Amino acid sequence: MKNFLYTLSLSLMTSFLLTSCKEEKTKEKPKPSNYTVIIDLSDRILLPEQLDKDFYLIDKYFKIFEENSRRNLVLTSKNRFSVKIIPQKNSPLNVEHYEDMLQLYLDETDVKNKNKSLLTLSQSLPKILKALKKEALFGKVSNAYFGVDIWAYLHDNGLELSKNGYDNTVLVLTDGYFDFESQTHVIQNKKQYTSTRFLNELTATDWKQISELKEYGLLPIKLEKNTNWIIAGLSGKKASDILQTEKITYFWKKWLTQSGVITSQFILNGSKTDMGSNLLEQLR
Template identity: 25%
Template sequence: MARYLIITIICAWALAGCNEIEEAVKDAKKDGSAPPKDNYIVLLDLSDRILFNNQQQVPKDIQVVQSIYAAFKSKLNAKDPTRLYFTVKDKLKLMVAPQRTTSSEVYDMAGNLRLQLAAAQPEEKAKLLEETEKNFNAFLPQIYKKAVISNNSTSYAGADIWKYFNEDLQDDLEKDAQNTLFIITDGYMDFESLNGRASRNNRYTSCTQIINNLKKAPDWNSRFKEGDYGLLPVNKRFPNLKVIVLELNPKDDWTGEYNLLTTIWSKWFNEMGIKSYAFIKDDNINEINESIEKLLKVKLPSSANITSVSWTPVTESDPEITKAAKNKATMAAQTSDITPVTETVKTTAQKKENSNSYNSYSSYAYSEPAAPQKKKENVKEREYIRVSAVKGQIDTSSIHSRTNPKKPISKPKEQVTFGPAY
């Protein structure tokens, strides 16, 4: 008898729970109002920074993305405790910053890591959220495997974050949402070569160019303001955007490096109308998670409850790296004597440099010294190669980047810098 009584009580509890959920759905339909919409964009810098500390930057990146996804879920659950997300229309997507040496396969894989709740049927939203999380955990390591094309920094072009802001960001924003952009980067915006990079007065496209001009000057802050140093402006405004720059990794050979680095980014954001921004230094994942919790006002699960990342460093003997190295060597051999193409690029860069509009600037318009011309050369053959190369859009991944070896950072406990209105 007692056994049947227990079963009856359990069934009653279950029915009561179901009735509560049904009532919540009815209330949501009756109310018709939707909670504020969030749009999360995660932008990855896959330049040579991923080689840092024997590629241990990679699992750190993946853990940070997982924490951002956990924060996204926490926000959803706060908006709808029933976990049905009936009226929730939040979005989240992963993006890879434009980069010459990153394969199209990486961009294709990243394009599948996105979640748009408004496009899902009400009964499918909770399931879609869990499936997308599994996809993130499964595909992120594969994306990084494809992104590691060499263990040599000179094989990587820079991640063009400037170009993303100038050409792509506007399309990723939602007018009716609170947009939050997470940029995972070391903070330097370095490219293939600092020589020949477009600049105007004291405006550049790489933080390194500015730092090299002001580094170790006792009055660097005054010189920065008086000389109007900074990144080339993007002729667009993003007032409805919050930006969080994560994993800034200042070099430790100058104590003012971090302050100048964040000053450069802050000025750039302000000039684009972005008033809400924050910076988080590269640190252990628990410190980073605490910073994310403070900035987003959410509670994240402990690190033990987030899927752990197992990463085996990619070596030069891996097939993917061998294939990439062969392709690079082949393209280098094909383009070594194409002087006219180099001259064309150089002319284009000069025209853009003299332009009165910042918006006409392309961050890949740079010039390199022309290759030495061979004494004996078949003119027709050279012309054929030149025309074929232009039509085929030469892969310039063979152009080397000049980067400094990174040292382990030494940082104070306080590692979060806030913008003026975050």
């Protein structure tokens, strides 16, 4: 009987060890992370401290990328970080110059240069953002800024923001409006648009029910479903409409969902510290 129990115990232990080894082999390695920022430098940046808030969030976002990259061994990290600036008509800003300076792809960096490249961008980031702020504020009045076409930018580049085999997170810094100086190039399909001007037609208290009944919204595009989208800085422009921010958030959420996105989160415009805390909370 003792021999039988010993044999059974040994057999169970062997089976457990073999199963554990098999599970260890089949266990997937954590995916590298791809952190992307998209910034709207339209007339919203004329608001007091708006760019300071934007750049504070970029700095926080970069630090998360840096900590993640150093968590194990930076030499083996394949994490990616980049800032994308939505083009704006008549803007003198050299977009390509700043995008080149504000990106680091560790998967494309030689092993011997990874730590140095990470340290260099970490140290130079405040200086680069300071220079960007000076050049982005090229006008003092709203009419100096044509506006950015968020819809067209994400329609043309949205899928490229997500890299296969990565955990992708896109942080969009915008007030949430899809408006321009000229509406001549706005596309419409029934009650779906490439602009948010339709918000002006939803002034009743039951605006949500009306919008659902008439199917108001933004024209859907195609985006990678598993990418995490964080829209930060949402803010109403009309003091007379206290529900403006709620409307913007609702239609952004609806648009991203209809475009295939599973996870989207929103941070309203506020103080730097509050927005920074919300961003860290969203990324946990």
